[in-house]
Structure formats: structure tokens, C-alpha cells
Amino acid sequence: MKKRVSTIEQFEHVVKENKEFLLIKHSLTCPVSGAAFEEYEKFTEENKDVNTYYLYVQDDRPLSNYIAETCSIKHESPQVLLFKDGQVVWNASHWKITNKSLAENIKK
Structure with missing residues (x-):
């Protein structure tokens, strides 16, 4: 399941509702970010x-800055960022x- 989160409130809900999840910060103007988002x-x-x-x-x-500060x-x-029990573990x-690095780290 892939879903956009755009507010601090949405993010806090995701943290509370998911024991484990991945979050990617994507820049719409950066080619490197475009390649990473494809992966x-x-x-x-x-x-x-x-x-x-x-x-x-x-x-x-605001959400991107909030995540950087709180984590x-x-x-x-x-x-x-890979979250487990509300904490960034990778x-x-x-x-x-x-794709390979994501698969390897989610399986740990």
C-alpha cells in the first residue's frame, strides 16, 4: 500500500496506526529523487x-521539517525512513x- 501523507496530523495518525512502515521524502524537481522514487x-x-x-x-x-526535528x-x-514502533530504525x-535496499531493510 502506497499513500501520500502531507500534514503533521496525518503523519501522527500513521505512526499510531502502523507498527512498521516506510516513508520517502521526494523532491519533485530533483532527478536523483526521481530515480529514487522510481525504485x-x-x-x-x-x-x-x-x-x-x-x-x-x-x-x-512543514511535515518534512517536523519529521526531521522529531526523529x-x-x-x-x-x-x-523505516519506522518501527514509532522510531526510525533505518x-x-x-x-x-x-528496490534492493528497501527490500533488505524491511525484512530485518
Whole structure:
């Protein structure tokens, strides 16, 4: 399942309702982010049972900043965060976001 989250309230609901989920921060203007988002989309197509969410950095800046601050993870874009029990347990950015890296880390 792939779903956009764009507000702090939506994000807080996702955290409360999901024991584990992936979130990707995607820049609509960056070619590297475009490539990472394609990898993310491949992953979601092959792993429909995994809860995944995305945000658009340009449109959802307050949420992106909120996540960086509350999770103490320096903002990058593209950036993927794996949450378990409300905590970030893995993150990657730029060219490290691949279908393979997502699959390997979600299975841990």
C-alpha cells in the first residue's frame, strides 16, 4: 500500500496506526529523487503488503521539517525512513535508495 501523507496530523495518525512502515521524502524537481522514487515505486509494486507512505518536499515542507526535528534525522531529499514502533530504525538517501535496499531493510 502506497499513500501520500502531507500534514503533521496525518503523519501522527500513521505512526499510531502502523507498527512498521516506510516513508520517502521526494523532491519533485530533483532527478536523483526521481530515480529514487522510481525504485520506491518498484518496491511498492512487488511488496503490496508493506505499508508505505510518501511526501513531496516542496508541497509538504512543514511535515518534512517536523519529521526531521522529531526523529533527529537530518533532512535530505530524497530520503527514506523505516519506522518501527514509532522510531526510525533505518534511513537512506540519494542513490542508496534502491528496490534492493528497501527490500533488505524491511525484512530485518
